Amino acid sequence: MRKYSVSLKQWVKILNSISAEIDIFAPIRKDEYLDYEQLTEDNIMSISYNKAIPTTPLKSFFFPIKENVVREDEDKQRVILGAPACDLSALNILDKIFLDEQFLDTYYKDKRDNTIIIGSDCYEISENCHCTSYNIDPYPKENCDISLSLIDYKVTLQVFSKKGEKFIKRFSQELKEINKLPPEIQKKREETIEKLAIQNKDLPNIEETRKGVEKEGTIIWKKYAEDCVSCGACALVCPTCHCFLLIDKENFEKIKNWDSCQYPSFEKVAGDEDPLAHIYDRLKNRYLCKYVHKPDMYDEIACTGCGRCIEACIGKINKNELIAEVCE
Amino acid sequence: MAENNIYKPIKYKVDKIVEETSNIKTFFISSEKDFEFDTGQFVEVTLDGIGEAPYTPSSSPYIKNKMELTIMNAGYVTGKMHQLKGGETIGIRGPFGKGYPIKKFYGTEILILGGGVGLAPLRCLILTLLEEEDKFKKINICFGAKTPADFIYKDWFSELEKHKKVRLLRSVDVPDKDWDGTVGVVTVLLDEIKANYQEINSIVCGPPIMMKFGAKKLLELGVNEKNIYLSMETNMSCGLGKCGHCDMDGLYVCKDGPVFTFDEVKHTTEMKEFFRLFKDK
Numbered sequence: 001m002r003k004y005s006v007s008l009k010q011w012v013k014i015l016n017s018i019s020a021e022i023d024i025f026a027p028i029r030k031d032e033y034l035d036y037e038q039l040t041e042d043n044i045m046s047i048s049y050n051k052a053i054p055t056t057p058l059k060s061f062f063f064p065i066k067e068n069v070v071r072e073d074e075d076k077q078r079v080i081l082g083a084p085a086c087d088l089s090a091l092n093i094l095d096k097i098f099l100d101e102q103f104l105d106t107y108y109k110d111k112r113d114n115t116i117i118i119g120s121d122c123y124e125i126s127e128n129c130h131c132t133s134y135n136i137d138p139y140p141k142e143n144c145d146i147s148l149s150l151i152d153y154k155v156t157l158q159v160f161s162k163k164g165e166k167f168i169k170r171f172s173q174e175l176k177e178i179n180k181l182p183p184e185i186q187k188k189r190e191e192t193i194e195k196l197a198i199q200n201k202d203l204p205n206i207e208e209t210r211k212g213v214e215k216e217g218t219i220i221w222k223k224y225a226e227d228c229v230s231c232g233a234c235a236l237v238c239p240t241c242h243c244f245l246l247i248d249k250e251n252f253e254k255i256k257n258w259d260s261c262q263y264p265s266f267e268k269v270a271g272d273e274d275p276l277a278h279i280y281d282r283l284k285n286r287y288l289c290k291y292v293h294k295p296d297m298y299d300e301i302a303c304t305g306c307g308r309c310i311e312a313c314i315g316k317i318n319k320n321e322l323i324a325e326v327c328e
Numbered sequence: 329m330a331e332n333n334i335y336k337p338i339k340y341k342v343d344k345i346v347e348e349t350s351n352i353k354t355f356f357i358s359s360e361k362d363f364e365f366d367t368g369q370f371v372e373v374t375l376d377g378i379g380e381a382p383y384t385p386s387s388s389p390y391i392k393n394k395m396e397l398t399i400m401n402a403g404y405v406t407g408k409m410h411q412l413k414g415g416e417t418i419g420i421r422g423p424f425g426k427g428y429p430i431k432k433f434y435g436t437e438i439l440i441l442g443g444g445v446g447l448a449p450l451r452c453l454i455l456t457l458l459e460e461e462d463k464f465k466k467i468n469i470c471f472g473a474k475t476p477a478d479f480i481y482k483d484w485f486s487e488l489e490k491h492k493k494v495r496l497l498r499s500v501d502v503p504d505k506d507w508d509g510t511v512g513v514v515t516v517l518l519d520e521i522k523a524n525y526q527e528i529n530s531i532v533c534g535p536p537i538m539m540k541f542g543a544k545k546l547l548e549l550g551v552n553e554k555n556i557y558l559s560m561e562t563n564m565s566c567g568l569g570k571c572g573h574c575d576m577d578g579l580y581v582c583k584d585g586p587v588f589t590f591d592e593v594k595h596t597t598e599m600k601e602f603f604r605l606f607k608d609k
Binding site for chain 2: 069070072097098100103104105106107242243244245246248249250251252254256259261266267268269270271273275285288289292293296297
């Protein structure tokens with residue numbers, strides 16, 4: 001994997017010139033929120049580097065909130081800069097679902113193919129970050145084309161894929177190739193891992209979580225369901241939630257629209273049978289899906305420890321408190 | 329983009345509609361292109377601008393340019409289906425899911441247990457079996473309905489009885505004055521069949537409650553859990569194993585099913601709750 005170094009000043013120039021040709025999206029802080037915005041000359045200096053985490057999960061670039069999946073529109077090439085490792089890890093499950101050979105979702109595939117992902121290390125974590133509890137390191141290791149780290153006005157880039165290699169050729173004459181990652185990156189990574197370990201010292205690991213979720217009957221689900229209003233925010237911000245509903249439009253067009261198992265009637269059939277009739281059934285289903293069923297189906301836990309669902313919950317349900325309780 | 333768009337329906341014309349019972353109709357549809365499917369697989373039917381719902385064809389997979397769908401008026405999309413007059417264009421996606429493992433049935437005795445509109449997918453199965461009738465030892469068919477008028481495919485039964493490998497038994501919950509067959513839920517017919525239950529392959533399709541009682545009775549008669557095939561019914565949207573709607577305790581009915589052996593679904597909440605009812609009795 002080739003590595004390059006460039007000054008922040010030079011990097012901004014590079015981004016400026018590329019953004020004239022290709023759409024680049026990067027995390028920009030606005031008030032208390034950090035989220036992806038398309039880069040322009042005006043906001044290019046405000047990119048938040050190496051901070052967790054953008055409010056919008058990475059999935060929305062490949063699996064949009066609403067998408068007409070019968071009409072055929074060309075996807076443009078684009079760059080996502082600053083994807084955190086948790087979101088990159090989520091692509092493992094999404095790729096298995098949407099790039100499944102038997103039923104290939106060409107809408108998802110075209111977007112994946114036409115997007116260059118520049119992942120970034122997380123040096124500042126948010127209060128609910130817990131990726132390391134689920135065996136994900138807080139820096140890119142997979143599913144990106146290039147990774148980026150910014151320390152002391154110096155940008156380090158590491159190439160992960162052929163697509164990344166090709167992209168970097170556009171401006172490689174501006175970069176200095178280096179043999180190994182600067183030692184300060186390793187130090188920063190270790191510091192982040194340490195911070196996460198302290199922040200999540202009481203959180204059960206994957207195996208304990210699975211056991212706890214599987215054995216819990218109804219009491220704890222009912223208790224937490226009292227604060228749940230079925231808004232589905234947990235699913236919408238989740239980087240691995242992939243449920244959708246096909247909505248029919250005239251001329252046999254279909255809209256693939258995000259859906260959530262937290263909404264009433266998600267599994268209701270004609271004749272009114274509904275296996276997820278109660279809020280507590282739906283809440284339990286969410287946890288079973290994440291920590292039991294998805295690992296069985298795809299060999300991957302469907303939680304990356306991004307903590308977005310905790311921030312998004314309007315009923316203030318703290319997923320990690322719930323998990324600690326089912327594991328007691 | 330998309331040469332093979334998994335979300336785009338193929339257009340079919342509704343040629344004819346036959347009223348089977350007061351709330352069940354069979355739709356005869358055709359397309360210019362041939363459509364390949366295995367018996368037991370299902371299709372997603374689109375009503376333009378209205379919605380989409382899954383059905384298993386009731387016609388033989390050996391017929392490629394035409395298809396029959398027998399549909400009960402039970403919900404929003406089926407209600408709109410029932411308002412069709414014929415001549416309309418509808419959309420079909422598929423085929424989806426795993427059907428019946430016909431080759432596994434070769435050389436064995438078969439028992440088919442069906443109720444209500446569950447006869448629709450079973451008709452497709454039976455027509456498939458009869459194409460290779462010699463390959464099976466015997467085909468026992470037990471059909472049930474609420475009343476004699478509630479049987480679909482009323483003209484088909486005499487046809488079936490002509491086949492030498494077929495033994496057809498029918499029962500109704502409530503007889504009328506002309507009914508001279510068995511009275512009772514369909515599982516009572518199993519007492520009339522003298523079969524080697526240890527070796528039989530059994531296929532059950534009908535309302536969810538009938539399927540569970542059917543499975544229970546077959547288990548009591550000694551049928552192997554792996555030789556009881558059930559058609560599971562869940563909410564469904566995409567048919568592709570992606571949208572999550574048909575999740576059944578970690579199984580996607582659209583992709584892993586819709587046909588499952590009892591062994592494959594005995595761990596599900598639905599089955600466990602049903603069998604728990606009999607635990608202490």
